[in-house]
Amino acid sequence: MNTFAQPQSILRRSLHLEVVQSLRELILTGEFEPRSRVNEVALCERFGISRTPLREAIKLLAAEGLLELRPNRGARVAALSEVEVAEILQVIGPLEAAGAELACGRITEGELAAIETAHLDMVDAWKAKDYDRYFARNRQIHDAIMAASGNGALQSVYRSLSGRVQRARFSAHKTDEQWARAIDDHNLMIILLRRRDATALAQLMRDHIKSKRIIISAAYSAPDAAKRGSGRLRGAAPS
Amino acid sequence: MNTFAQPQSILRRSLHLEVVQSLRELILTGEFEPRSRVNEVALCERFGISRTPLREAIKLLAAEGLLELRPNRGARVAALSEVEVAEILQVIGPLEAAGAELACGRITEGELAAIETAHLDMVDAWKAKDYDRYFARNRQIHDAIMAASGNGALQSVYRSLSGRVQRARFSAHKTDEQWARAIDDHNLMIILLRRRDATALAQLMRDHIKSKRIIISAAYSAPDAAKRGSGRLRGAAPS
DNA sequence: GGCGCGCGATTTGAATACAAAATGTTTGAT
DNA sequence: ATCAAACATTTTGTATTCAAATCGCGCGCC
CATH class of the missing domain: 1.20.120.530 (GntR ligand-binding domain-like)
Incomplete structure (x- = not known):
């Protein structure tokens, strides 16, 4: 009955990578505007996850240059000059x-x-x-x-x-x-x-x-x- | 009396960035050999921090290509072919x-x-x-x-x-x-x-x-x- | 004697909890 | 009325806790 192709493949790829993917999409498609702040708890609810993997994803995207991190002031979508x-x-x-x-x-x-x-x-x-x-x-x-x-x-x-x-x-x-x-x-x-x-x-x-x-x-x-x-x-x- | 130049400058730069720096040094100077596993708790004790910022740092360095992440099997130092x-x-x-x-x-x-x-x-x-x-x-x-x-x-x-x-x-x-x-x-x-x-x-x-x-x-x-x-x-x- | 199986220990992954910093607002003084 | 300072709220940063997966080892079976 269960003809699942890759039953766990989504869960397999550690959560934070999944979130990176989703977040990247949101930023690149323009759903998140440049300079807009990234509220952690809001995103957590949206993705249905806790803050830990989300924060890991944010750090990753910041390293990639898609987000910019201000110490103690959260992340925001990078706006290139x-x-x-x-x-x-x-x-x-x-x-x-x-x-x-x-x-x-x-x-x-x-x-x-x-x-x-x-x-x-x-x-x-x-x-x-x-x-x-x-x-x-x-x-x-x-x-x-x-x-x-x-x-x-x-x-x-x-x-x-x-x-x-x-x-x-x-x-x-x-x-x-x-x-x-x-x-x-x-x-x-x-x-x-x-x-x-x-x-x-x-x-x-x-x-x-x-x-x-x-x-x-x-x-x-x-x-x-x-x-x-x-x-x-x-x-x-x-x- | 307290003529501190930058009292908190070390603590200022969020812990995980500090750890990224340190870890990068350790990898680049060769203290950590390629293919060697990165034990989280051991590093936590070494740096005197908890696992959360360390893991954020690991994710970052993995994105940079210095570490490679195997799902559920930890990180290890990247060894380039x-x-x-x-x-x-x-x-x-x-x-x-x-x-x-x-x-x-x-x-x-x-x-x-x-x-x-x-x-x-x-x-x-x-x-x-x-x-x-x-x-x-x-x-x-x-x-x-x-x-x-x-x-x-x-x-x-x-x-x-x-x-x-x-x-x-x-x-x-x-x-x-x-x-x-x-x-x-x-x-x-x-x-x-x-x-x-x-x-x-x-x-x-x-x-x-x-x-x-x-x-x-x-x-x-x-x-x-x-x-x-x-x-x-x-x-x-x-x- | 070799090999597979299952159990325990270790380690990673994720969530929750706690502490500190920043922001916004209100209140008080000038 | 305006400005500033202190408080409350929100948000971030870090630690701790809990759950799941992997690894190593011993036991039993062929």
């Missing part, structure tokens, strides 16, 4: 370049095909102006390239940094022209990947990120746009 | 290259002078075959270059990865020729930094690390040397 975002992007650039370079030497036909599929869907999302889907596919493509690098350390560093700026990247809406240029970059990316042209692809990845940096800078300069992006959910604008 | 070390070095290369590139555009005369001083002392240590001092200065130089990049995110990622492979780097003893080549690299490093030749320096940093990778690979291939290096303290060899 413009320069911090710029700094992280300056790190991501070389990482993506290195990943792409490695990927050129190891990527399989299957991985390439998957990336192309995601790419086509991303272009589709672009045409449909479906920003959410565009963004998801974009991320998927970059992750897949990093995965194809075959370097686990590279992937995990990339994922961590990428996660930290995800919100900023997402909330910084592109102009039509910037968006078109990004699509161009991605088209070229596929071509160079197919050609296994490591050098050119590495350079492209660096430039690609650099333009993202410019876009985000612009978003920070426009205060209302930044506020909107990083802040509360989109919807009916007040008055 | 050869491929893991190689992977991390593959990440460090581009990071150092990027850092050096940035540093060329921002480094001050004072920072440069400090690096040169460290460099001279490192060369001195080399001549005296003082490996410990050589290693310390080496680290100092690389850290200083990264610091001169002015990119905080880059520095922290670098420090983390660098720490994880520190033991492997240290324990992989160079041949005389390799050592001489490393010195050459460093000489050139200083020259290029002075010239602010970002492109050439970036390339040098990549190559510099690449040679380190070869050295470490060789150390892993020689099983006794690797065992010796990663394992117990040097001293009288058995039989």
